[in-house]
Amino acid sequence: MSSYRMERSDGGCRVSIDGGLTAVVVPELQQVLKQEVEGGTQRVTVDLAATYIVDSSGIGLLIAASNTLSHKSGQLAVVNVSPEIFRLFQSMRLVPRLNVSGRATTGPAHE
């Protein structure tokens, strides 16, 4: 069951996705992020430490968030990405554009 958490800190917010960043959770997240950004948040960090799968919708969301943030001189970062997902981002040449960084160790993100 996918879920997410949000923490705010000065000037930025951190969204931690638990489970999957997929079409299931994307619509809700989209709204949340939209509100954040409109509320003035400039730095959004998407923490995928507990995320084991990202699908095309998820990628679409990240790209959209990135686009919106850059219009507002903000920045998106995607952190603690699992090796498999990192590889996917790499294949799609998304790593620099979405500021993707991986985890220190491999390991099951789920359960």
Added chain:
Amino acid sequence: MSEEALALDDELMQGFISESREHLATIEADLLAIEQAGDAADPELVNKVFRAAHSIKGCSGFLGLNQVKELAHKAETVLDMLRSHKIRPNAEVTNILLAAFDKLREMIESPATSESADIALQVQGLVALASSYLPHSAKAALTEKVQLSAAEATPVTVAQVDFERAQRAGCCVYSLEYDLIHDIERQGKNAFQLFNQLEAGGEILDVVLDFASLGGLDDAIGKCLPLTIVLATLALPDAIGRLAGIPQERIKPLFLDGASGGPAFPAPEAACPRLEPPVVSLPTPEPAQPVVQATAAENHLPQVPAPPPSANVAAAESRPAGATGASQPVVEDTLRVNVGLLDTLMNLAGELVLSRNQFQAAILQNNHRMLNSAGQRLSQITSEIQDAIMRTRLQPIENVFGKLPRVVRDLSNSLGKEVKLDIRGKEVALDRSLVEGLSDPLTHMVRNAIDHGIESPAERSKAGKDRSGTLRVEARHEAGQVVIEIADDGKGIDSQRVSQAALAKGLITAEQLKAMTLQDQLALILLPGLSTAEKVSDVSGRGVGMDVVKTNLDRLGGQVEINSTAGRGSLFRIKLPLTLTIIPALIVSAENERFAIPQINVEELLRIRAEETKRRIEVVGGTEVLLLRDRILPLLRLDDFLGVLPTYGDRQTEREELDRRMQLADRRSPRYSTDGEPKLENVTPRPGPPVARRSDGRRSSVSGTLEIAVITTGRFQYGLVVQAFHNTEEIVVKPLGHHLKESREYAGATILGDGAVALILDAAGLAGKAELSNPAATQRAKDQEEKSEDSESQDNHSLLLFRNGPQEHCAIPLGAVRRIERIKPDQVEMAGGRRTMKYREQSLPLVTLADTAHVDAISGARDLAVIVSNIYGREVGLLGAMPVDVADATSDIDNTTHRQSGIAGSSIIGGRTTLIADLAELVDAVYPEWSSAQTGDGAHPAAAGKGTILLAEDSDFFRSQLKRFLEGDGYSVLDAADGELAWGLLQQNLEKVQLLVTDVEMPNLTGLDLTRRIRSDSRVAKLPIIAVTSLASDEDLAEGKSAGVDDYQIKLDRDTLISHVHNLLAAQPQNNAAALTAGY
């Protein structure tokens, strides 16, 4: 990800690691071979390495090991250039590739951390390589992009080098237009699979994702996600549809933009003749026909610019510093075992079960005969199982030798030296624990040999050697041990420098140095902290290397011997036992405590009866020595050494009593108090200085028989006096407890059959503790050292030193000495004005120097020495006073200053003027009838007037001695002081000279060269030649023989020389005839 998937992943990962290891195991050797072969490198070999890199790249990508993939990809690029002859496999290229593969190996071994590994250095090196080798025009290709376009497709740009590589491989480039949402997600697939699939079937040159077109958070997400993938593939157009999973209209072949003239490359159908099977496996070798349009350019490659120093040097440096880079022998915790061996073990296990049953039955039935036979059977099977299991643990030493080529190559390159490595005996097998333990010491010694031993090519040429040095590493089995030799033909170890350095660092005292033999001095390099290198290079020279080597080898139970000749080279010989834990050992006892001596250390067992001890045990320089055939061995009494109190069974009281019999010497021994009673409190094993040895050889057990084991430490031998020998057993070596680990004399302990504990003696440790390497005691060893020392200048003469008057130091050439006896003054009898003594049932005539020379008479009531020699075929004793010692005269012998009848000359020995006695002259003076008896004696075949002998000897002293011997026997002598002069004399006296007696070491022309010259001159080729010298090793004998010498004599044995001269002349019939008829 589900757990299943994870488990699968783990299995895949393991499989990948295992497969990559296999690839990488041979890559190093392959790269080196390619480098060696240069342009003639086997293309199949290059392909093999390329495919290895390609495979690693592919699989690692599949598993998400991105750094590994990146590095492998870069390596693959360079290998591809190698394969297509765009670059040559020279040293620089090989270095960089080796560094890259080292890093890959490192990363693959720990995949978890590989993602964070820093590969910048290696990548930089590879990229630099790739770019520096491209023709100028192509250099830009690395960063440059080309534009590809097709009808109705958006142009894309890709890296030029990637595109060109694809072209060369005969691939076509397509643009694949996807909508991730529709094509992938809605189809129930995922993006992972898509990319994997595509990568399997070709190479993704680029992925184009237009961010801008996707809108922001305000727009609808998840409706579509357009993506264009640029794929280079060999697949035929219709197959691509299946590969890509999208309809044909979205697959568009791409062409190079702006090509002048016709299409940049032929139409897809013609250019893609083959279908590449889309599997994640090694692609088959590239088809031969993609014409590599670069071939024309290869011969006109610009000279390679100096490689970016940081990349190259860093790569080279990182290897020596980190031992041998990543190519350590892989410490596997699995083993490959020959299946046949396992079958044998199975059989034996079966036999064991049967035997056990038999045994149990026998016990039940209390049947002794059955027990016996079952016991025998059990014993045999145990041995066989032990043997078979040992064999499973054997690994060929090739596992260690295998990485030496790389070490040699890297080191010699970085030092600018040329070294040829000669490896022999790769198949010699050792227990794997030994193999592991050998790796570091061997590597270190090889590096030492290259760093310190082998000179630079310029120095070598100047010294008349080959420009490239040879390093021989050889392993072989010898007498139950494994022997590994590392020999170089470099400049050898300068024992002077070593000992001076050791002295300067306070590692030895001047006293100790004086007593050291050459081998001892060479062995100093094994001391910690000793380094004679002027500057500490990265490679060696910190002085912490050789002692670690020694420690490692000690731990393996091995010994190391060092031999070296200045200017010629060095030889390190390592001896290792075949196994560590179960060894055959001789059980001995000392005062009823049992000890074990490893069989490999035991050379011989002796039993010396009481009456023989006087004859065979001497005291030289305060040490007891044993005369064994042709050797003198220092003796060590085990009970003394270990501080065991000597006892004997007192028949009367039937108790063990302390042995109170003492001699003169005992009273002086610190173990005993002044009133002659043994001081018990002194008798404890002291960890400190060695226990004083008794200087008198006659203390022995009640029966008077001595049991002596001749022990060898590999370097030298000594005799160990024990109370009794027991049997030889196979013992299991148990380590000593830590509280005993400081004791050098024990190597371990074992439990004997009856349950008693026996300590295992360490042969070398015992000797070391007793400081048995005293040269005064190991005469033979010293002789051997002498000849390997710098012997160009002058001969070394061994002299026996004795006293005459209390302040008079005298000597006599050791070669003339048959025996030394020790007597009391009252044993000398005077009869008829002549001195004699009873000796072995006969009267031994005695002479003293005072009989003919103006020296003091021997005075003092203490013991006398009788130096027994053979003159004119008779035994005679020269009287002298104790003490007696042995020394070498390297300084000249002055034969004028002190010359008088009976004294041939003098020399400065140990800072004192020492008179050299001429025994023959003495005897002539005291017993003149002997010599006349001899010349009138018909035993010598050639009649009076015996002919002319040519004598070549550079030492005045010996020349005059020899001349006198020969003339005294009736020959006329032509003497010369060196080989050239002798040759001149020979030329002038061709008819007269019948025999040549020559020294070996002489200036201008050595004896052997003179011999060779004579042998090659037909006029004199048949001349009998006797070489008289102080060099007496097997090598010298062999050399003499091969030069053509008929006979080899040691200075200065008159009688033997004379008789050999006679024999040689008698064997020359024409000489005899000539002598007789010529009326000489």
